[in-house]
Amino acid sequence: MTKTVFVDGAAGTTGLEIRQRLSASDAFTLVTLDEAQRKDAGARREALNDADFVILCLPDDAAREAVTLIDNPRTRVIDASSAHRVAEGWVYGLPELEPGQQDQIAGAARVTNPGCWPTGFLLLIRPLVRAGLVPHDWPLVYGGASGYSGGGKAMIAAFEGDGEDKDPTAYRAYGFGMAHKHLPEMQKHARIASPPLFLPAVARTYRGMLSEIGLPLHALPRKPSVAALDSALRDAYRECALVRVTEGAEAALVRIEDDAGTDRITLRVSGNGETGQARLTATYDNLGKGAAGAAVQNLNIMAGSDPVSGLTV
Ligand SMILES: NC(=O)C1=CN([C@@H]2O[C@H](COP(=O)(O)OP(=O)(O)OC[C@H]3O[C@@H](n4cnc5c(N)ncnc54)[C@H](OP(=O)(O)O)[C@@H]3O)[C@@H](O)[C@H]2O)C=CC1
């Protein structure tokens, strides 16, 4: 029997992408509310309690409210917002993060999708911290660029609009308050002593991400080689269909578009043994592995289906 999936926020950027991925599914029946009802608390309460699975594609406050509207123990929730990323009682929905993480997701009633920025950071750094190649109190710096759909409907309108509010920029940096909302999530799930110094930017491309961590290898206590970092990542993700580790030395150019339009993430370790410098790079799609693809992957895992069903690997 198919399971019902109610997407709350189905008219938004992430919600539309999830609908696209589930529309041809044999395992799930998609439920959405029409335009007149999609913000009606009564209609939402009914849909939230009727569904086997709920995927919240809402701003944080609306996501918190949606959870309070659920009063039956049967409905299982995946929250794409940042409302519950470090909350007690929620399983972190990044199945590749730790051994056993996928099993925790499979059995959970409440799963929080990771943020798009934390996805790249955590998949690059967590295996290196776990292996002791990077100390847990190392002062990490993480930066990169996101496609503008990462800011949802409002940012899409600003980049694509033709009114006074149109932002004509090709590339802009932000987060200068050094207090981005993803910092607690990055610190907690990387299991590091303090959050990374985070340098985000947004580029004039609809979708895609390119994010990076630089490491001075000679300064690290264990002075790891580039090859040691590369092999730690390969070991960590050998069984993971959506995580590719490619040869960093061959990367003459890495583009923000490299994995746009897919649900995978590509990791690379580049570097120079003589100068003792390494560059860890992740490319993925903010709406793929960064949001909708990750939500569908978690849904598949929770429902006991093939984790990559309906996804572009
Ligand atoms: N875009 C991305 O790349 C990523 C997004 N996310 C997260 O996913 C969530 C959704 O983001 P995104 O799709 O980009 O955002 P959008 O702004 O594109 O969409 C949000 C949708 O939620 C609707 N909405 C707002 N309040 C309510 C409410 N009270 N009841 C019902 N619907 C409501 C909005 O309605 P209306 O159309 O009327 O505005 C809109 O359709 C956010 O929490 C975001 O942070 C996470 C990772 C990446």
Ligand SMILES: CC(=O)N[C@@H](CCC(=O)OP(=O)(O)O)C(=O)O
């Ligand atoms: C380009 C851009 O503005 N991106 C957003 C992150 C989008 C995202 O990941 O949303 P969540 O916070 O729900 O994870 C930002 O940096 O705040």
